[in-house]
Amino acid sequence: MSAISDRNVVIVGAGPSGLAAAAELVRFGTPCTILDDQKRPGGQYFRQLSPEIQSTEENPRLLDVCGHRLVEFRCETTVWDFPAPRTLAWVSSTGNGRLNTRTLILATGAYDRPAPFEGWTLPGVISAGGLVNLYKSQRVVAGSRVVVAGNGPLLLTAAQCLLQAGAEVLALVEAAPFATQIIPQLPGLMTQPGLLRKGMGYRYGLWYRSVPVLEQQVVTRARGDHWIEKIEVRPLDDNGKICRERCVEFDVDALVTGYGLMPSLELTRLAGCRHSFHSPGDTWVPERSTDLETSVPGVYVVGDGAGVAGYQNAMVEGRIAALAILNREEPSSRVSTALKVAIRQRRRRQRFSQALSSCYHTPLDYSALVTSDTVICRCENVLLSKIRPMLTDKESVPSLARIKSETRAGMGRCGGRNCIPSLVRLLSSTTGQSSETIALPRTRPPARPIRIGDLFREELPDPDLPADPHSPRGVKVR
Secondary structure (H helix, E strand, O other), X not given: OXXXXXXXXXXXXXXXXXXXXXXXXXXXXXXXXXXXXXXOOOOOOOOOOOOOOOOOOOOOHHHHHHHOOOEEEEOOEEEEEEEEOOEEEEEEOOEEEEEEEEEEEEOOOEEEOOOXXXXXXXXXXXXXXXXXXXXXXXXXXXXXXXXXXXXXXXXXXXXXXXXXXXXXXXXXXXXXXXXXXXXXXXHHHOOOHHHHXXXXXXXXXXXXXXOOEEEOEEEEEEEOOOOOOEEEEEEXXXXXXXXXXXXXXXXXXXXXXXXXXXXXXXXXXXXXXXXXXXXXXXXXXXXXXXXXXXXXXXXXEOHHHHOOOOHHHHHHHHHHHHHHHHHHHOOOHHHHHHHHHHHHHHHHHHHHHHHHHHHXXXXXXXXXXXXXXXXXXOOOOEXXXXXXXXXXXXXXXXXXXXXXXXXXXXXXXXXXXXXXXXXXXXXXXXXXXXXXXXXXXOOXXXXXXXXXXXXXXXXXXXXXXXXXXXXOOOOEOO
């Protein structure tokens, strides 16, 4: 049990952006508190091997910041609500409580974008992000005969992990016509030659291992009795339509799927930050100023949680937020100069990420991948057949709120992270509404699954404080 405590700067997330922010604060002698729900810092990109695995690999020096005397690092700590502006409700295995902070940096990262298709819930189908994390932490992968399919550069990383683990990669199926789209984007890609060489090295590794890269094609179906056994791959025309008359089958024991990443917006929405629709990323993102402050004063969002642009961009954004905070608290020429340099670096990295996004652009109609028997909401096992009548109802305007209330889609353990994006696409393709105009369901606490018992362990503050409307027991907060 923990009482309410105060901190000047709190960072939520110990990935590249959160650690970079902490390192910059420490460099200028400013203490901070880092909260992360994992056992060890690093996030998804700098994910560390399990202690049980002996390895001679060196961890990035950035991880050392968590052991600095000016840094309070709280691992296995989940932030699940914002009961008041810049007041965090947290829970861990050892207790729970609230943190009041003058300045907050949210570095919550991103997660795999779902793209349902027939058979996507079969055992043996794993997300690209999940596969990469499994390999980074345990040095194991799922399956021995594997196809990697979807859209985006993460597929290359997943294929590389599979090859390093000794699996047979039968093919990489990419929905975008990458080879024809890369030439116009070379000027933007050349702004980060190191990253370009790394990506091309991954492509060369596939060629060297005789792994076919099937561009402008997509997996339309996975089959199997109790485990995935076969997949069907079909080409796309220039308009993104699936050519049903052509099909190639693969015998597999695992399928890795990835259709890009989506920013984690649960905490930014709970914090009351204003969001806008980002067309290139086909997602909502928090609105930010030049120094990455949101519409809520004192709340900054950095890294992939504000739009996926790679780990180097995430690290630069962490530095920008930290320097902006320092420059506001104690302005100096040294801090101001460093801030200007970091902002220029971010512009170059943004140019690279925009060019890369254009390389992987695909007009694929994701709604064409699903059938009436396709599971849309995995948590509540809601099929498309249950949702479709509401999509085509001409007597009322289809909405996510109605779908949620009548089918329970989006009300499961994940809080809608794995089905709301798919429902938005279905609504858009069926009704003709743009994704931007489709109202998202209200975000409610908890932002992450927690035990009910944790809600009743909080220490009651002074009785003269205003009641917390989110608390089931009327707990009051400072």
